[in-house]
Amino acid sequence: MLNTIMQHRSIRQYKDTPIPQDELNEILEAGTRASTTGNMQLYSIVVTQDQEKRQELAPAHFNQPMVTQAPVHMTFCADINRFHKWCEQRNAEPGYDNFLWFINAAIDALLVSQNVCLAAEEKGMGICYLGTVTYNADQIIRILELPQGVVPVAAIMMGYPDEQPGLTDRLPLEGVVHYETYKDYSSDDIDRIYHEKESLEETRQLLEENDKATLAQVYTDNRYKKEDNLHFSKQYLKVIQSQGFMNYV
């Protein structure tokens, strides 16, 4: 397993080979073995394989080609709907339509998603997370018919890889791990931690392609712009509210 974890690459090119149902079931079972708040399993997984449905989803994911190309699209949702219905049917008054339970349910859903990804990779498949799921959650809710109490928090593509990308760089461990308490970063620390990343040939190419002086500017000016972040922040907060996770306010 350690090998599977260490060899993870995001896969964006897939063969059209479908995933057999028994394999898919094993992968989904592996998902449900993840730790879950009080064993409440506050999540749902929507498996979308139908080509038309995936074409509907594509614009929400900025039309990345893999959304229609990979055989399986999965959406992991924070879900208090099922638990809420169960409580009501058992003479119990649920008190979970609030932000803490959005967070608890989101945590549950994300641990499941990572188990699912690793189980798939262990079986020779590839996966890729789609960050767009939180950007356009409102569209995804409509297309996947998610009811009150259900909000998407992660989406992945899954299938058999049709590419062999190299391992992506990571910051050195000292850049992300703190012992005992958090030691805030000095400007020397920042220089040291980002040195390797900034020295990569890949980075040099990015600066050239984007006509930028620093890699950080590629992020702030091109990839993840402030105005977009603010727009999608408001949207996602609105979705959490309209799906019933802020009812106490």
Next chain:
Amino acid sequence: MLNTIMQHRSIRQYKDTPIPQDELNEILEAGTRASTTGNMQLYSIVVTQDQEKRQELAPAHFNQPMVTQAPVHMTFCADINRFHKWCEQRNAEPGYDNFLWFINAAIDALLVSQNVCLAAEEKGMGICYLGTVTYNADQIIRILELPQGVVPVAAIMMGYPDEQPGLTDRLPLEGVVHYETYKDYSSDDIDRIYHEKESLEETRQLLEENDKATLAQVYTDNRYKKEDNLHFSKQYLKVIQSQGFMNYV
């Protein structure tokens, strides 16, 4: 690996055997191989081993004995502080002090945490998530000296198991998986999905111990009460705000 995933149990009794630093490094490296938004690694891991520090943390985790008994306590934090500092030092204007980036960073941190847990389990260790981390985030921020831009989203205990608990029950797959779109649950569905859980000997004992008619009431009346949920919801939202993830409002 699939076996490690399928055999996961939360461990609450630990031997006092310490985890060797080289093992710990391998586990942490495995954490950093997780998918991360735009390869920004918007997280930090605080590893707390010092006994005094863990005694300080214990009340925030409702004094669960494992917090001081297990050799390692880890806190996984959503972190835009490091990225923000890097941007500023590279003439780039960061726009990440908003809710979307709390969510992105929380997702990053949670995928790392699950990799770390599975890597530890693969090495014969046990882990347990502490749900309390989101309840008392304000205390944890103070004790671990987390700066602006850093919010804890998960905490785990880790060490060599000193118990062998059985596998916890889970809902059948059909209870949590939907195909193509979400199919909302009828009352028959709810009865069928929860039937096995409600028939367990463990459930019968819980009803007796808690003097309740249904398992759902054990949750709503004893374990996770509405008034507590509302209190901790407000606290956590306040923490997200005071740590600088709502600056656009």
